[in-house]
Amino acid sequence: MTAALSISRLTKTYASGLQALKDVDLEIPRGEIFALLGPNGAGKTTLINIVCGIVTPSGGRVLADGYDVLRQYRAARRLIGLVPQELSTDMFETVRHTVQYSRELFGCRRDPALLERLLRDLSLWDKRNDRIMTLSGGMKRRVMIAKALAHEPRILFLDEPTAGVDVELRRDMWQLVRGLREREVTIVLTTHYIEEAEEMADRVGVINHGSLILVEEKRRLMKQLGRKELTLHLSEPLRAIPEALSDWRLTLSADGTEIQYRFDSVSEHSDIPALLRRIGELGIGFKDLNTRQSSLEEIFVGLVGRRAAASAERDVALSTEER
Amino acid sequence: MSRGAASRGAMSGGAVSEGVATAGASPATDALPFNARGVAAIYKFEMARFRRTLLQSLVAPIVSTALYFVVFGSAIGSRISTVHGVSYGAFIVPGLLMLSVLTESLANASFGIYMPKFTGTIYELLSAPVSSLEIVLGYVGAAVSKSLLLGALILGTASLFVPIRVLHPAWMIAFLVLTSASFSLCGFILGVWARSFEQLQFAPMLVVTPLTFLGGAFYSIDMLPHAWRTVTLFNPIVYLISGFRWSFYGSADVALGVSVASTGAFLALCLALIVWIFRTGYRLKN
Ligand SMILES: Nc1ncnc2c1ncn2[C@@H]1O[C@H](COP(=O)(O)OP(=O)(O)OP(=O)(O)O)[C@@H](O)[C@H]1O
Ligand SMILES: [Mg+2]
Numbered sequence: 001m002t003a004a005l006s007i008s009r010l011t012k013t014y015a016s017g018l019q020a021l022k023d024v025d026l027e028i029p030r031g032e033i034f035a036l037l038g039p040n041g042a043g044k045t046t047l048i049n050i051v052c053g054i055v056t057p058s059g060g061r062v063l064a065d066g067y068d069v070l071r072q073y074r075a076a077r078r079l080i081g082l083v084p085q086e087l088s089t090d091m092f093e094t095v096r097h098t099v100q101y102s103r104e105l106f107g108c109r110r111d112p113a114l115l116e117r118l119l120r121d122l123s124l125w126d127k128r129n130d131r132i133m134t135l136s137g138g139m140k141r142r143v144m145i146a147k148a149l150a151h152e153p154r155i156l157f158l159d160e161p162t163a164g165v166d167v168e169l170r171r172d173m174w175q176l177v178r179g180l181r182e183r184e185v186t187i188v189l190t191t192h193y194i195e196e197a198e199e200m201a202d203r204v205g206v207i208n209h210g211s212l213i214l215v216e217e218k219r220r221l222m223k224q225l226g227r228k229e230l231t232l233h234l235s236e237p238l239r240a241i242p243e244a245l246s247d248w249r250l251t252l253s254a255d256g257t258e259i260q261y262r263f264d265s266v267s268e269h270s271d272i273p274a275l276l277r278r279i280g281e282l283g284i285g286f287k288d289l290n291t292r293q294s295s296l297e298e299i300f301v302g303l304v305g306r307r308a309a310a311s312a313e314r315d316v317a318l319s320t321e322e323r
Numbered sequence: 324m325s326r327g328a329a330s331r332g333a334m335s336g337g338a339v340s341e342g343v344a345t346a347g348a349s350p351a352t353d354a355l356p357f358n359a360r361g362v363a364a365i366y367k368f369e370m371a372r373f374r375r376t377l378l379q380s381l382v383a384p385i386v387s388t389a390l391y392f393v394v395f396g397s398a399i400g401s402r403i404s405t406v407h408g409v410s411y412g413a414f415i416v417p418g419l420l421m422l423s424v425l426t427e428s429l430a431n432a433s434f435g436i437y438m439p440k441f442t443g444t445i446y447e448l449l450s451a452p453v454s455s456l457e458i459v460l461g462y463v464g465a466a467v468s469k470s471l472l473l474g475a476l477i478l479g480t481a482s483l484f485v486p487i488r489v490l491h492p493a494w495m496i497a498f499l500v501l502t503s504a505s506f507s508l509c510g511f512i513l514g515v516w517a518r519s520f521e522q523l524q525f526a527p528m529l530v531v532t533p534l535t536f537l538g539g540a541f542y543s544i545d546m547l548p549h550a551w552r553t554v555t556l557f558n559p560i561v562y563l564i565s566g567f568r569w570s571f572y573g574s575a576d577v578a579l580g581v582s583v584a585s586t587g588a589f590l591a592l593c594l595a596l597i598v599w600i601f602r603t604g605y606r607l608k609n
Contacts, residue, residue: 014609015609049609052446052449052450053449053450054446054449054450054608054609055608055609056604056608056609073452074358074452074454075452076452077450077451077452078452080450082446082450084443084446086443088442088443088444088446089442089444090442090444091442092372092375093368093371097371101364101367101368102447104360104361104363104364105360105361105364105365105447105448105451105453106361106451106452107358107360107361107452107453108360109360147447
């Protein structure tokens, strides 16, 4: 099956000389929800804008459902919908007209039933005859989503769809994305809210300084990089960790009532049943036990931080060599 | 370019061949037809903007035309009897008409494409399956329609003040269409080029208005001293107004052929610039 999106060796150097994308390769299968994460200025918007035809690439190739986005732009763009990062709508148009305009601009016949469904789904139906400038910011964002969906795209780009959006709209958005997934729409979203990626994405890509440094299934990423933490709430406080438990790297809380065990879920040998058995043998009682898995955010910060630390180390090494 | 070829090799073969198969015989061209709905959408959008600003769009030019008639036609016209056998009031009609059509074409088309750039809504135009030709057709088509409507209204207003006859109506319409098309294209280019509202006003203020006033709208260039007449011949608007006036009264400052040729050349120049803009993505894409 053709991938919904196939990006190969994509580079972009802006006129300012800034290299915003460096040799990006990415393949996204149909129906996937892909979350693109990365700090400010990483190149997320640049990547999306190239696929959508707003920025011209400096090199490489992008296929949308097999169509080259440059040479077969008509076929490619018909499949693609975009909700851009910036809020920009016509101010004087009514909601209904602006959504209808988007649909026709993409060469589609008017479809009042679809328009109504779309506006109802986005809670815009009551506002359909209002001028856009009279709407609140969140409502404007809904209008932009409606515009992006008006031509029934098969691939949807959401560039920070929930930036500055209230809880309700965010929940609606997630609902919408799930609905689209059921219809096999491929979704690429960027976000700074990592719980969003965690909640919705099938796969996660991390981009930093224009390079895609990691693409991984969300679950596996969490498993591989996620740290787990086991906490035992003891019945009686302990003075110190018994010698017999030295096989595990345990820490005791200051008041001696909690034992914590942190481990890498995959890379480390973590024989929890054996640990619990040994604790039982030692006669240490505990009234409760819980485990916690690190969030994608912690993973992400760890990942970007580790890279930064690694390059800093390299720099230090270089400068000491020079001496 | 070699990079593109290399990456194609790296792609899974299945994906490439399937894409080509669904896209039609030639992978290099787009098999889909002209996006007429897209053009119509842009056109309607622009005309809706026009309706919203009907007052500025139509009333202002009509009022100023009427003022010209009062000031130039009546006050000055009472001292000048006839020019080339036409009463002065009637003589200035073609020039006035041209002046309004030309400025309005320029203003409408430049504003039309500048606004989406300014508000950021241009993203939608750039990401839609519309070709550059279709974008130009939508915007320029709308600007031309507005100008022609305005031209008709001004002609109507003028006929209230002076008796007007049109000897060559087909030529008159042809000149009007050609002029509004050229200046709308020119306006489109201006709108693409402009980075601020000041720049958007700059060209019409500094270049077009003087050229129009010096273009023989209110006088025949025969009335100028010889040296000035030669200078005037470098002003392209002279040819437009002269040809246009000929279609009314059958008399011209320069030969009809020269007028038609120079108007055509101006149109061609604008078209060439537009093609270049879209080829390079100049000031539309990064
Ligand atoms: N038009 C432009 N001209 C020059 N440089 C640009 C332009 N647009 C973006 N850049 C630069 O390219 C880099 C990547 O920008 P981009 O907008 O893609 O980042 P991003 O990952 O979307 O960031 P954010 O999370 O802040 O939205 C940044 O350093 C930015 O300053
Ligand atoms: Mg961005």
